[in-house]
Amino acid sequence: MSKKPVRVAVTGAAGQIGYAILFRIASGEMLGKDQPVVLSLLEVPVEKAQQALQGVIMELQDCAFPLLVGIEAHSDPLAAFKDVDYALLIGSRPRGPGMERAELLAVNAEIFTAQGKALNAVASRNVKVLVVGNPANTNAYIAMKSAPDLPRKNFTAMLRLDHNRALSQIAAKTGKAVADIEKLTVWGNHSPTMYADYRFATINGESVKTLINDEVWNKDTFLPTVGKRGAAIIAARGVSSAASAANAAIDHMRDWALGTNGKWVTMGIPSDGQYGIPKDTMFGFAVTCEGGEYKVVEGLEVDAFSQERINITLKELQDEQAGVAHLL
Ligand SMILES: NC(=O)C1=CN([C@@H]2O[C@H](COP(=O)(O)OP(=O)(O)OC[C@H]3O[C@@H](n4cnc5c(N)ncnc54)[C@H](O)[C@@H]3O)[C@@H](O)[C@H]2O)C=CC1
Numbered sequence: 001m002s003k004k005p006v007r008v009a010v011t012g013a014a015g016q017i018g019y020a021i022l023f024r025i026a027s028g029e030m031l032g033k034d035q036p037v038v039l040s041l042l043e044v045p046v047e048k049a050q051q052a053l054q055g056v057i058m059e060l061q062d063c064a065f066p067l068l069v070g071i072e073a074h075s076d077p078l079a080a081f082k083d084v085d086y087a088l089l090i091g092s093r094p095r096g097p098g099m100e101r102a103e104l105l106a107v108n109a110e111i112f113t114a115q116g117k118a119l120n121a122v123a124s125r126n127v128k129v130l131v132v133g134n135p136a137n138t139n140a141y142i143a144m145k146s147a148p149d150l151p152r153k154n155f156t157a158m159l160r161l162d163h164n165r166a167l168s169q170i171a172a173k174t175g176k177a178v179a180d181i182e183k184l185t186v187w188g189n190h191s192p193t194m195y196a197d198y199r200f201a202t203i204n205g206e207s208v209k210t211l212i213n214d215e216v217w218n219k220d221t222f223l224p225t226v227g228k229r230g231a232a233i234i235a236a237r238g239v240s241s242a243a244s245a246a247n248a249a250i251d252h253m254r255d256w257a258l259g260t261n262g263k264w265v266t267m268g269i270p271s272d273g274q275y276g277i278p279k280d281t282m283f284g285f286a287v288t289c290e291g292g293e294y295k296v297v298e299g300l301e302v303d304a305f306s307q308e309r310i311n312i313t314l315k316e317l318q319d320e321q322a323g324v325a326h327l328l
Pocket residue numbers: 011012013014015016017018042043044049090091092093094095111131132133134135136158159161162190240241242245
């Protein structure tokens with residue numbers, strides 16, 4: 001018997017990431033090739049954006065995806081989020097050359113207050129929310145705090161792009177396959193302060209740290225390359241990453257919904273106090289997923305260098321949180 005359709009909200013649906021993600025959700029890459037979906041698409045109530053959204057919808061229709069059983073266009077979050085099971089909060093201003101993501105806080109924070117409130121009012125009580133719009137961790141924190149009737153654990157921020165970038169750099173450095181790398185993680189904020197950590201990583205059982213055996217490369221090449229990759233893409237393309245961001249969002253949601261079979265992935269989630277990160281801080285941790293729930297990998301050793309890096313990215317997140325306290 002075929003599965004009951006689920007409702008998936010995507011905000012910023014006429015934007016660059018929207019264009020790169022919707023067709024993949026509709027084809028079953030996110031929730032499985034047996035899961036019918038209804039897409040509930042939100043764009044700003046501006047004629048040009050709504051018209052562009054209609055164009056995207058026409059293209060979705062023209063793909064005749066068997067799993068796509070409904071498409072809705074909205075300009076009001078209360079309508080767009082009604083009964084949604086999944087919400088991908090992408091819509092917001094991207095940064096341009098020379099900007100840091102935190103500079104987007106002032107322009108984007110209000111979007112996530114309003115959308116958190118709307119999710120609180122009308123979404124499924126089990127809604128799984130992924131915030132992609134930057135600064136992603138703090139926007140996710142804002143949305144979570146604006147939705148007091150929903151479980152905190154339903155709100156997550158995207159660090160999967162950083163995780164995937166780190167995987168790719170390690171594969172290139174070691175000459176091994178991305179698919180064989182296990183137990184990698186990225187701690188903290190989706191910003192240049194993030195701490196990509198391969199101390200526990202293995203490739204076919206061999207330690208990545210031993211294989212690389214180069215602390216200078218770790219500090220001077222690997223960490224800055226992963227941390228500043230978003231800026232490097234903006235410098236090269238003139239606009240921020242879109243296809244790789246969409247891909248990471250698909251990975252994040254798929255793993256959360258369908259499980260990781262014990263494999264570690266990185267998700268930005270509200271801390272429950274693990275590793276000394278204060279409760280509610282939206283922090284990147286290593287997690288495994290099973291049965292629609294994520295679980296932090298606990299008991300990892302934090303050495304002096306790692307603690308220093310974790311403290312830096314935590315401090316940045318706390319400063320961002322303090323900057324939006326008046327909105328909450
Ligand atoms: N967390 C991550 O790893 C990444 C995050 N991003 C972020 O994703 C966001 C979107 O990026 P792009 O798609 O490239 O931008 P874009 O400018 O191409 O598209 C954004 C879309 O959002 C819409 N929008 C703005 N406010 C909205 C609202 N309140 N409700 C619904 N829609 C709204 C705009 O009309 C626009 O169509 C940016 O904040 C960007 O910085 C981008 C790459 C990676």
